[in-house]
Structures are given as structure tokens and as C-alpha cells.
Amino acid sequence: MxxxxxxxxxxxxxxxxxxxxxxxxxxxxxxxxxxxxxxxxxxxxxxxxxxxxxxxxxxxxxxxxxxxxxxxxxxxxLAMIPEGRMIFKDMSVEENLMLGAFPKAHRAGAQANCERAFEMFPRLKERRRQMAGTLSGGEAQMLAMGRGLMSDxxxxxxxxxxxxxxxxxxxxxxxxxxxxxxxxxxxxxxxxxxxxxxxxxxxxxxxxxxxxxxxxxxxxxxxxxxxxxxxxx
Ligand SMILES: Nc1ncnc2c1ncn2[C@@H]1O[C@H](COP(=O)(O)OP(=O)(O)OP(=O)(O)O)[C@@H](O)[C@H]1O
Ligand SMILES: [Mg+2]
CATH class of the missing domain: 3.40.50.300 (P-loop containing nucleotide triphosphate hydrolases)
Structure with missing residues (x-):
């Protein structure tokens, strides 16, 4: 492919x-x-x-x-989850996820994809309003993965x-x-x-x-x- x-x-x-x-x-x-x-x-x-x-x-x-x-x-x-995660520290977990659905074509599915990310990474759900800069390394990687999946x-x-x-x-x-x-x-x-x-x-x-x-x-x-x-x- x-x-x-x-x-x-x-x-x-x-x-x-x-x-x-x-x-x-x-x-x-x-x-x-x-x-x-x-x-x-x-x-x-x-x-x-x-x-x-x-x-x-x-x-x-x-x-x-x-x-x-x-x-x-x-x-x-195609989506890339970059080296070093590249999450936005001063934005919440949820806001970072939403950025993964930025292209217009994906906005409609954003809520459903967000729920799917939370289902895959329950720890992100508990921390949805937390600033991304305060996440642990493992949680930050989950967030980067979740964001990459937002465009399905x-x-x-x-x-x-x-x-x-x-x-x-x-x-x-x-x-x-x-x-x-x-x-x-x-x-x-x-x-x-x-x-x-x-x-x-x-x-x-x-x-x-x-x-x-x-x-x-x-x-x-x-x-x-x-x-x-x-x-x-
Ligand atoms: N922005 C850049 N400008 C100039 N050279 C670069 C740039 N980014 C990477 N390089 C050079 O390109 C080469 C390959 O780098 P690359 O980052 O692709 O390696 P890598 O296999 O991903 O290594 P690592 O396992 O350390 O991440 C290196 O010699 C690096 O110095
Ligand atoms: Mg590299």
C-alpha cells in the first residue's frame, strides 16, 4: 500500500x-x-x-x-506520531486530542474518536482536563498515540x-x-x-x-x- x-x-x-x-x-x-x-x-x-x-x-x-x-x-x-511526542504542554489532554482532528474532514468524527481514545487509554480520560505538561512520560506517549488516532x-x-x-x-x-x-x-x-x-x-x-x-x-x-x-x- x-x-x-x-x-x-x-x-x-x-x-x-x-x-x-x-x-x-x-x-x-x-x-x-x-x-x-x-x-x-x-x-x-x-x-x-x-x-x-x-x-x-x-x-x-x-x-x-x-x-x-x-x-x-x-x-x-496517513498520520505520524513523532519522536519526542510533541504534545502541547499548556493545553489540556482533551485539547491536545482535538488537535489530531484539526483537518475539516475529521471534525465531525472528533467526539467519537475522542471517546475511542479514552476507551483505549482510560488514564487519559481521568486526566482529560489536566494540562498535558504535567503528564508522566508514559501518559504523554499515550496522549501522542491518542492524538495520532484522532483522524482514524x-x-x-x-x-x-x-x-x-x-x-x-x-x-x-x-x-x-x-x-x-x-x-x-x-x-x-x-x-x-x-x-x-x-x-x-x-x-x-x-x-x-x-x-x-x-x-x-x-x-x-x-x-x-x-x-x-x-x-x-
Ligand atoms: N533538521 C536536520 N538538519 C540537518 N541534519 C539533520 C536534521 N535532522 C537530522 N539530521 C541528520 O540526519 C541524519 C539522520 O538523522 P535521523 O534523525 O533520521 O536518524 P535516526 O535514525 O532517526 O536516529 P535516532 O535513532 O537517533 O532517532 C543524522 O546524521 C542527523 O544529524
Ligand atoms: Mg529518530
């Missing part, structure tokens, strides 16, 4: 992605792993149209997305959701990912927690130095060997 072909992109004169190709199949969970600076976040930004491509193409449902401005991507069914996206791009969270919260987070997957959503998960990411994934792509160096079905991945080969220095 998402087809990334031969993509080069970067920041100004600095190129980061080198001829990246990847297929993201519908209804499955694809994880992108790799060391710091590999270009994982940059690839998600390229998919969302936040940075221009200097080569290659990205197609969604057969249609190129390069010319679609980022604010129209939600309308096309077909494809969800999630960048390092487990970063800085306690192990028990990380487990909850992966339960949530499993649930989103069972709802039939297409998920692209960027993770540093290789073990957990591979366990929940259908497909695994390993990036290094702006290139895809390994693509495998998750069930064929030997995590120990992968870490030995690519993460140990």
Missing part, C-alpha cells in the same frame, strides 16, 4: 537517505530499526512530505505522495514510542500496538527496542548510514545475530 522506491532525501545540501526502497503492506506491522543517525526519522519525514525528495518516489495506494502537502496527508489516511488513519507512522519509558509502561505500549494491528491498521514502527519491535512486527527493515541494509520477514529474524552484526561496535 505504501511503496517507497529509490528515495534520496536530506536537509539542504546534506543528503541522508541513499536510494531507500521499501514496501509497506496493508494491515501489517513493519518495523524500521537501526542505530542512532541511521536516517529512520528522516524516512518518516520524507513519507509525510516534511522534507522533499531529491530522487525516487513514494506512492500510497498507487498515487504519488510527493506533491501532497503534509497537512493533506491526514486526509489521505489507515497508516500510522510511529517514531520511537518507547523512548525513556519504564519497562512496565513499555509493555503496555506494545500491547497497544498489538491491538492497533489487530484492528487492521497499517503500522510503521521505528524502534530502538529491537527485541520488542521484532516480536510484534511482520516485516523488519534495518537501516544504517541512510541505507536499508537488511529486509526480512520478522519470523526469520535472529535478533541476537542482528545486534551482534549491526549494533555492536
Amino acid at each position: 505504501l511503496e517507497i522506491s529509490d528515495v534520496r532525501a536530506g536537509y539542504g545540501a546534506i543528503n541522508v537517505l541513499w536510494d531507500v526502497s521499501m514496501q509497506i503492506p496493508e494491515g501489517q506491522l513493519t518495523t524500521i530499526i537501526g542505530p542512532n543517525g541511521a536516517g529512520k526519522t528522516t524516512l518518516l519525514r520524507a513519507i509525510m512530505g516534511l522534507i522533499p525528495l531529491s530522487q525516487g518516489s513514494i506512492r500510497f495506494d498507487g498515487q504519488p505522495v510527493e506533491k501532497t502537502p503534509t497537512w493533506e496527508m491526514l486526509g489521505r489516511g 488513519p489507515k497508516v500510522l507512522l510511529i517514531d520511537e514510542p518507547s523512548l525513556g519509558l519504564a519497562p512496565v509502561i513499555v509493555n503496555e505500549l506494545f500491547d497497544t500496538l498489538q491491538r492497533l494491528k489487530s484492528e487492521g491498521r497499517t503500522i510503521v514502527l521505528v524502534e530502538q527496542n529491537t527485541h520488542k519491535a521484532v516480536a510484534v512486527a511482520d516485516h523488519v527493515h534495518l537501516m544504517r548510514g541512510g541505507k536499508v541494509v537488511l529486509s526480512q520477514a520478522a519470523r526469520d529474524v535472529d535478533v541476537a545475530e542482528l545486534q551482534q552484526r549491526y549494533f555492536a561496535h
